[in-house]
Amino acid sequence: MQSVHIERYGGPEVMIHRDVAVPTPGPDEVLVRLAYWGINFIDVHTREGKYARSRTYPVTLPTTLGMEGAGTIVATGSAVEGLHPGDRVAYCIVWGSYAEYAAVPAWRVAKVPDALPLDMAAASTFHGFTAYYLANDVARLAPGMTCLVHAASGGIGQILIQLAKRAGARVFATTSTNEKEEVARQRGADVMLLYDDGRFADAIRDATHGAGVDVVFDPIGKATLRDSFRASRRRGLVITYGSVSGSIGDLDPIELGEAGSLFLTRPRLADHLADSTTIRRRAEDIFSAMLDGSLKVTIGGRYTFDTVEKVHSALEDRRMIGKPLLIIAAH
Ligand SMILES: NC(=O)c1ccc[n+]([C@@H]2O[C@H](COP(=O)([O-])OP(=O)(O)OC[C@H]3O[C@@H](n4cnc5c(N)ncnc54)[C@H](OP(=O)(O)O)[C@@H]3O)[C@@H](O)[C@H]2O)c1
Structure with a gap:
């Protein structure tokens, strides 16, 4: 499968496109065939090495970039309950989404309602989860x-x-x-x-x-x-x-x-998204608000694997509005 790695920290030029084996899910993981991944500013920070010594978001080199995606489960680990091949899911803060498939801890995924397109789920998970905890749990507006x-x-x-x-x-x-x-x-x-x-x-x-x-x-x-x-x-x-x-x-x-x-x-999202109940409740809040039209999420641009470096540059140059999304067309 296609994937985008870094072996050292630096500018967009350190990203390496590589063909690697599809991961095998561990007992508590699901294998997600990614339809879309979101590109976020945190990916720029990760690529630059800002999380090199982080305890909240540890990054070890080499690593596959990206921490948000949406797609379909194609396999489940032996200990996974309640999730099945064919389920449409979205997740964030698990590294490795700049790829065609990702093995993700089952407790971190949220099911996506049938009526919500997977691109909208991928566009709203990381940013939506973050905005929700900032507004409701931290600021208590x-x-x-x-x-x-x-x-x-x-x-x-x-x-x-x-x-x-x-x-x-x-x-x-x-x-x-x-x-x-x-x-x-x-x-x-x-x-x-x-x-x-x-x-x-x-x-x-x-x-x-x-x-x-x-x-x-x-x-x-x-x-x-x-x-x-x-x-x-x-x-x-x-x-x-x-x-x-x-x-x-x-x-x-x-x-x-x-x-x-x-x-x-x-604050950090990881400390406000520390269990599956919170993840699923928050996903339900966000996805239902998008479906009833009360929450609007802007997809700022759609890209392919070969343009990921340009998207990172546009983020750093402040040219981006809304959420850049990468579409995986290669399945
Ligand atoms: N603490 C958490 O839980 C948490 C969770 C998610 C993300 N984050 C962090 O939140 C920040 C924003 O993330 P995001 O994905 O939502 O990004 P974003 O808002 O889509 O993009 C960054 C925006 O920052 C503004 N900006 C101001 N100075 C900038 C500069 N020197 N370089 C680049 N942009 C600049 C730009 O808007 P203007 O041109 O209008 O200024 C740009 O649109 C990142 O640092 C990310 O790591 C934190």
């Missing part, structure tokens, strides 16, 4: 609250806006271009802002009569985090859930005090 969603046209950003609106919050959102701004506006953001070298924080303070927002969702890191503090209200919550611009390496906790006794958290 509720009617009357205010929040700021950075990178609002991105895969997670678009879903966060919709979940925040559903919870009754007022949503400020940032993007880098007017084109991206329009996408976030269509998802329901109340106030759109450009980053404007950090002046988004001043604009938010003006719009909230000096108070700032209750919650900031920040996946950008170094380039925005200190201004996110300025955009937050006294005793507000700043959720730094990613670092696409690099990590802030010199934060003294006293800054949080000076910024108004802020709460700062750096």
Whole structure:
């Protein structure tokens, strides 16, 4: 089968296309014939080596990239119960999806309803699971609250806006271009802002009569985090859930005090998706919301195996809107 590996960390050029044997599922695994995999910014971080020493997401070289896919089960391990060949499933945070088949721990997969196309399942699993736990479990958004969603046209950003609106919050959102701004506006953001070298924080303070927002969702890191503090209200919550611009390496906790006794958290999906009950409940929430039309997920582009390097470059150059998906046409 086709697959995309790395043997060393680096730019898109370290990705190696290789023909390898179809994996054999272990006793607790299912073998999924992948119809689609999602390409995510975390794949860029993995390729660059940001998870080389991670305990949450350990990566050992060589590794097959990718951690999200949707497809059909073609074989099950001897200890697997409740899943069968022919079941349509989706999963995330298991490495190895840049391939035609993946062996996945059975507890990590969620069944996909018949009415939901597999491309939509692949586009919404990782980003949907993330946005759900950030909005509901970490921020606990509720009617009357205010929040700021950075990178609002991105895969997670678009879903966060919709979940925040559903919870009754007022949503400020940032993007880098007017084109991206329009996408976030269509998802329901109340106030759109450009980053404007950090002046988004001043604009938010003006719009909230000096108070700032209750919650900031920040996946950008170094380039925005200190201004996110300025955009937050006294005793507000700043959720730094990613670092696409690099990590802030010199934060003294006293800054949080000076910024108004802020709460700062750096959560990870793995800690909010630690058992099969949670995975299946969350998948049910997301898939049913997509089916009833209350949650819209944008597929930003569809690609083939030979273009994966270009997609990584487009992600790093901020050219992507929504979720890039790779279609496996070779089965
Ligand atoms: N903690 C968790 O549980 C968790 C789970 C999933 C993902 N993540 C992290 O969340 C982050 C976003 O992931 P995603 O897949 O949703 O990506 P994404 O939002 O689809 O893409 C990243 C966006 O960030 C913005 N951006 C700002 N500065 C950038 C820079 N220097 N380089 C590239 N993009 C930049 C871009 O939008 P603008 O041009 O509008 O700024 C771009 O669209 C990643 O760091 C990922 O690892 C964390």
